[in-house]
Amino acid sequence: MFFAELRRVGILKRDRLGGRPTDNALSKLPQPPVSRDTVGAWLRGERFPQQVEPLLAVVGEIRAEAVRRGLLDTPANGESGGSVAELLAEDRWRGAWKAEQQRRTRSNQEGAERRQARKALEDEERRGRQAALADRPRPVRFWTSKRLGVHPAIPGHPTAPGGPDFVLPAYVRRPHDDLLYTRLASAVTDCASLLVVVCGASCTGKTRTSMEALKAVPDDFQLLFPTDADSLLAMLATDALGPGTVLWLNEAQHYLDGHAGEAAAAALLRRLDADGPFIALATLWPDHDKTLTTAPMSKDDPDPHRQARMLLAQAHYVHVPASFADHMDTVHEAADQDASLAAALEAGGTDITQILAAGPDLVAHYDHPDGPHGVHGKALISVAMDAHRLGITGPLPLDFLHDAAPGYLTSSERATAGPDTWFAPALTHARTLVRHIISPLQDVPRSSGMGALPGMVTLADYLQQHGRRTRQRLCPPATFWNAATHHLTKTDGLIRLAQAAESRHRLRHAAHLYCAAVESGDSLALTLLTHMRKKAGDLEGAERLLRSAADAGNCQAMMMLATNGQMAVGEKEAARLWRAAARAGNPRAMAHVAERQEKAGAKRRAAWLWRAAANAGHSPALAHLARLREYAGDLEEAARLYRAAVDAGNPIILEDLARLRENAGDQEGAARLYREYRTIDGNPSSTVGGHAGRVGRGSVQVRDVVPLQGRPKAWANELVMVLL
Incomplete structure (x- = not known):
């Protein structure tokens, strides 16, 4: 009702007052002034004035113009009836504004209550899924240093029977500690999803550094510590890593290596795109980091760590120095009150953490x-x-x-x-x-x-x-x-x-x-x-x-x-072998036979094979079906299939997904996907703008799909109907 009445005032000004006063003139009346566009939005009923006084100033000036033209006692426009004087009365607008403000306040409160109820339900469902996990979440302060994998230290004095079996020395902070603490605190404050890799050689204090940085995390956060890659996959598959959680990946190479590790890396990368605050805190040796992040020399070489490389490209690295050479004064001060540090100093050298962990x-x-x-x-x-x-x-x-x-x-x-x-x-x-x-x-x-x-x-x-x-x-x-x-x-x-x-x-x-x-x-x-x-x-x-x-x-x-x-192997024997592999359920073979069936005109058989290959997670088949859906106009399903193709191990498809977003008008989403695409295999970045930083394929593998160029649209629609 409030906005309908505002539109009546706007129509009155436009049709009966000849557009006078102008929006520009009206915008200068409130103190402080508002923009001309704001006044126009008010009078079109598109925006609610946050304060009543600027609105009353605008309506009052329109009323003065109506007085000058002798229109005050004439009927107002619209079905509500009444005179111009009644439409532009100050008391009427003061009361209407107050009523609308109260309605909006109630609506916002009800919306907040609904969101809280929905969040409570989602949290309850997540807790149920978490309870079914083998490695369950615990409050972040529940976890002990020993349980999180911190190396015990040399005791520094003879241990008596029944004495402590786990010695934790005083912690000597260094510059990298401040960097890590700040990153975690910022993620919590900004409700961001963050992957941090604490990188350093063995026994340099990576895990202890990470544990000390957990002080930046609120007490009500949950920490999950998966046993292996399969456990991590289970957590990600059940959406157990919701906002307010820390994922602890000590010795991250154990989670990112092998087939399960690649699947876990892809799933964790997707989780980083979801709501925060969420923190994945990983430790990694430099040589393992090099193994996981080095691309193959040739596109024909096996690429066993593609997903891990994409994940780690999004990480924030904190490097732990091997030596305390620049901080020995601080170590000496702490050693006055700590027997373990004192014993490490007696051994000589500046590799304090290695000596504490009994490495030598x-x-x-x-x-x-x-x-x-x-x-x-x-x-x-x-x-x-x-x-x-x-x-x-x-x-x-x-x-x-x-x-x-x-x-x-x-x-x-x-x-x-x-x-x-x-x-x-x-x-x-x-x-x-x-x-x-x-x-x-x-x-x-x-x-x-x-x-x-x-x-x-x-x-x-x-x-x-x-x-x-x-x-x-x-x-x-x-x-x-x-x-x-x-x-x-x-x-x-x-x-x-x-x-x-x-x-x-x-x-x-x-x-x-x-x-x-x-x-x-x-x-x-x-x-x-x-x-x-x-x-x-x-x-x-x-x-x-x-x-x-x-x-x-x-x-x-x-x-x-x-x-x-x-x-x-002759042509007939080769075809027989492809068919045999397809019958055995190999997705690549199914895609190959599907292409041959398409060329032979067996559309229904081809459609069945494409779908079977896609259901088996074959990335080229998923990309092929995505293009068919896009060509037939089903953009939502095309986007889902493109994303599935990327997750199945073909990040080159990010370019197609970005193009789809760009054509749909989502420039911001397209730009983000193009930026993600440019990180693949060290592709050189190109200028963002025009095509949102689109780049060529370069050395990236060519898609193993049937190109759609030159196919009639009716053919694509027919195949899509078969798939449906």
């Missing part, structure tokens, strides 16, 4: 074994060092260490060992508690529940890094490769070891490791093994390998045979 003592224990079984224990540690430096990131089976260790010993050292009794005392030596805080080989906690995983150990991270530095030019013995082939089961690790063996010209061991990965169902291993055979000039051997695998139902082998021009 671990190395000394490894380098100088004592006792009759010390050398055997050192061999177990050496096996673990080589496994980790060559690509194994998870726990190691004891059987693997047992079978690999003999190759690390001399003949005389093997001769002194009892065939059936050497392993237990060797393992005891490798598990010795150094400085009462840390062991070289450590138990691995179960992913859920209590206790350790039976038959599995992991190597202290300081020794992992020491092994990378001191053993990088050494090649493991044959027992290492043989034991890995027989006892390691994760395909990602097997492939990395196979590549390491191949690069060291241990081709027989590389082939066995590739075969072990193939037997576990990894198609990439088959590709790499075939390439190795071909590189050695053994084309017949490569073909035999592929045919054997194809006969056993391996889809990757079928497709490689069908596409390899160097192997004697």
Whole structure:
């Protein structure tokens, strides 16, 4: 009603007063003045005046103009009747403005109550989903330093029986601490979603730095600490990481490596686009960071970390110095009240955190074994060092260490060992508690529940890094490769070891490791093994390998045979192999056969195959269907399919999604997507403007889809109807 009456005043001014007074003149009457556009919006009923006095000044001047023209007692316009004097009466507008203000206040209150109720319902549903997780959220202050993975420190004095088993020294702040604290506090204040990577070498204090920075987070925040990549995926899939949560990713390489890690990285990147405040706090070694963020040398090379690289490109990095050289005065002051720091200073040097974590003592224990079984224990540690430096990131089976260790010993050292009794005392030596805080080989906690995983150990991270530095030019013995082939089961690790063996010209061991990965169902291993055979000039051997695998139902082998021009496969046989792989459910094969069916005019069969490939997460198929939907005018579904194609591992499709947003008039959304696109594989950025910074494909892989150019629109509509 209020706005309808305002429009009546505007019509009166326009039609009966000849547009007088002008909006420009009226805008100067209120104190302070308002803009001409504001007055126009009032008189069109499009905007509510925030104060009544400026409105009364405008209406009063219009009334004065009506008086000058002798119109005050004439009927007003509109269906409401009444005179011009009644329409422009000050008391009428003062009361109408007050009533509308009260109505808007009530509406805002009701809206706020509805939003609060909706948020309470969403929070309750999220808590229900969180309760079903294996790794549940806890209040941020619930978590202890030990539980979050902080290294215990040397006690600094003899420990009495029953004394504390976890010593946390006084914390010495450095400039990077202030940077990290400020970033977290700003994310909370701005309700932002933030990924921070605390990067530093082993035992430099990354986890303690991160834990201290949690003081910037309010007490009512929840912290979630997933056990592994699968647990992280479960959290993201159930939308358990809502506003007001911290995601703790200590040693982030364990969450971002392998197939599950790629899926987790893609899902976490999507979460960073959602509402905050949300903080993902990760720690990472520099060499792991380099592995995860380095793009392949060639577009034809495997790209196992594409999603992790895209995720880390959005991170804010905080680098932790390895040394306290610039802050030793502060360390000395704190050491006056802290026995652990005092003991670290007595050891000499400026690598305070490494000394506190007993890093040098671990190395000394490894380098100088004592006792009759010390050398055997050192061999177990050496096996673990080589496994980790060559690509194994998870726990190691004891059987693997047992079978690999003999190759690390001399003949005389093997001769002194009892065939059936050497392993237990060797393992005891490798598990010795150094400085009462840390062991070289450590138990691995179960992913859920209590206790350790039976038959599995992991190597202290300081020794992992020491092994990378001191053993990088050494090649493991044959027992290492043989034991890995027989006892390691994760395909990602097997492939990395196979590549390491191949690069060291241990081709027989590389082939066995590739075969072990193939037997576990990894198609990439088959590709790499075939390439190795071909590189050695053994084309017949490569073909035999592929045919054997194809006969056993391996889809990757079928497709490689069908596409390899160097192997004697005719056109009919190639088509048969593609169809067989498609029937077996391979999405790439389904997309290939769908393209052939389209060309043959079998639209319904082609549509079924495209949809099946898309449902299996095949990015080119999703992109193809997205273009069909876009061409048919279903832009909402096209956008959903484009986003699914990006999430399925084809970020080049971001350009199509950005174009779709741009054509729909969402320039801001298009610009954001173009900026995200330009981060892919180091694409050079281009000027933002005109096309919102659109760039060419450059070295990025070409889409494996059927182009739509030249197809009649009716054909696309017909195929879309089949899909529906």
